Amino acid sequence: METDFVKLRAEALPRGVATATASLVASAKNATVTDTEGREYIDFAGGIGVLNVGHSHPKVMAAAHAQLDRFAHTCVHVMGYEAYIRLAARLNEKAPGDSPKRSYFVNSGAEAVENAVKIARCATGRPGIVVFENAFHGRTNLTMGLTSKISPYKRDFGPFTPEIYRIPYAYCYRCPLNLKYPACKVECAELLRRGFENLFQPDKVACVIAEPVQGEGGFIVPPLEYHSRLKAICEEHGIVFVADEVQTGFGRTGKLFAMEHYGVEADIMTTAKSLGAGYPIAGITGRAEIMDAVHPGGIGGTYGGNPLSCAVGLTVLDIMEEENLPERANEIGRRVGDRFSAMQRRFPQIGDVRGLGAMIGMELVTDPVTKEPATALTKAYRARLFENGLMSIVAGTYDNVVRTLMPLTIEWDTLDRGLDIMEETFVQVLAAG
Numbered sequence: 001m002e003t004d005f006v007k008l009r010a011e012a013l014p015r016g017v018a019t020a021t022a023s024l025v026a027s028a029k030n031a032t033v034t035d036t037e038g039r040e041y042i043d044f045a046g047g048i049g050v051l052n053v054g055h056s057h058p059k060v061m062a063a064a065h066a067q068l069d070r071f072a073h074t075c076v077h078v079m080g081y082e083a084y085i086r087l088a089a090r091l092n093e094k095a096p097g098d099s100p101k102r103s104y105f106v107n108s109g110a111e112a113v114e115n116a117v118k119i120a121r122c123a124t125g126r127p128g129i130v131v132f133e134n135a136f137h138g139r140t141n142l143t144m145g146l147t148s149k150i151s152p153y154k155r156d157f158g159p160f161t162p163e164i165y166r167i168p169y170a171y172c173y174r175c176p177l178n179l180k181y182p183a184c185k186v187e188c189a190e191l192l193r194r195g196f197e198n199l200f201q202p203d204k205v206a207c208v209i210a211e212p213v214q215g216e217g218g219f220i221v222p223p224l225e226y227h228s229r230l231k232a233i234c235e236e237h238g239i240v241f242v243a244d245e246v247q248t249g250f251g252r253t254g255k256l257f258a259m260e261h262y263g264v265e266a267d268i269m270t271t272a273k274s275l276g277a278g279y280p281i282a283g284i285t286g287r288a289e290i291m292d293a294v295h296p297g298g299i300g301g302t303y304g305g306n307p308l309s310c311a312v313g314l315t316v317l318d319i320m321e322e323e324n325l326p327e328r329a330n331e332i333g334r335r336v337g338d339r340f341s342a343m344q345r346r347f348p349q350i351g352d353v354r355g356l357g358a359m360i361g362m363e364l365v366t367d368p369v370t371k372e373p374a375t376a377l378t379k380a381y382r383a384r385l386f387e388n389g390l391m392s393i394v395a396g397t398y399d400n401v402v403r404t405l406m407p408l409t410i411e412w413d414t415l416d417r418g419l420d421i422m423e424e425t426f427v428q429v430l431a432a433g
């Protein structure tokens with residue numbers, strides 16, 4: 001008898017592990033996923049920003065197979081291996097800025113952010129961490145505390161780590177200061193300095209952690225002056241500036257790292273997701289003098305930078321260059337942005353279209369004047385997109401931002417078909433009320 005996986009899932013997994021669809025994947029190639037019933041989906045989710053080089057890239061497969069034939073694990077603290085060292089050196093060379101760098105590896109984005117905090121605290125001898133509204137940094141206890149959104153990420157999971165302070169981010173569509181760019185002169189960056197007066201003592205702050213473009217928070221793109229202003233304030237007070245590039249990294253925004261758009265060299269940069277093309281790995285890359293503040297043996301872990309993921313990571317960096325994927329991200333972004341803007345002119349429910357490179361989102365509202373989030377519409381839209389053969393995911397504090405994280409290797413006709421589905425489905429969902 002055939003297994004009923006819907007039933008088995010409900011029996012075997014806790015309900016807290018949510019899934020967007022009951023369908024199960026059978027295989028995936030570049031930007032197309034096939035389920036166990038033989039149905040094909042165009043993948044605009046990319047495993048939540050993990051598949052910038054696409055599913056099953058032949059070079060990734062070859063690198064993974066070659067590594068599997070050699071060895072799986074020694075633990076880098078017992079006997080190291082070349083791929084780990086080479087990957088660290090490549091990231092040091094590629095990270096924005098000229099300062100000498102150091103890198104090492106852990107298993108997930110959350111772990112990378114935790115490690116960045118450990119290093120910043122060790123290097124400064126200070127406890128405080130400043131983060132932003134709408135931020136997402138992970139689901140461990142520390143990173144849950146750093147994450148902004150309560151439901152579902154933090155609800156009933158406290159208590160959280162102390163010494164975390166939160167200030168508003170540069171969310172121009174819903175400006176925290178009710179100002180308009182450029183007349184605002186990016187006054188929101190000064191909210192960090194204002195925090196020194198009434199929220200946190202600057203010489204007790206170890207680090208400020210910012211996503212260059214907020215991902216889970218709703219694809220929020222700050223003005224180009226924003227991050228350099230934050231960094232300058234950090235420098236004045238000896239605070240470590242951490243750029244969380246877990247979602248923005250590896251070509252997604254049209255540069256290898258999004259901070260390149262902002263002309264900012266972070267003191268520490270965290271990466272994960274598309275570095276491993278599906279194999280778990282995350283990186284912590286930082287200025288040598290900060291990274292070397294930690295005593296020998298103070299950082300690491302059993303699986304961090306496992307050989308398979310390091311071999312794949314090196315190949316991902318090669319593919320980025322060989323296939324010019326950051327530039328391709330810009331072209332994808334132009335096509336997606338043009339289509340979303342055309343849709344916005346048709347549908348008042350599309351309140352804002354924004355993005356950087358191929359990291360494009362549209363924020364849905366019930367009314368463009370009040371900007372009331374259209375959470376129910378967004379939910380219905382995503383469900384109908386699945387039915388119509390397009391995998392997509394949403395973001396935002398109010399779950400009302402439709403975002404695109406398709407592989408940067410997506411074929412042009414697949415991209416255009418996906419965009420057609422998005423437009424047709426929007427009409428269907430509005431008609432269904």
Ligand SMILES: Cc1ncc(COP(=O)(O)O)c(C=O)c1O
Pocket residue numbers: 048107108109110111113136137138139211215216244245246247248272273
């Ligand atoms: C900016 C950012 N930081 C950290 C994380 C956490 O990464 P992981 O899920 O690999 O722990 C995410 C995940 O979406 C992210 O987008």
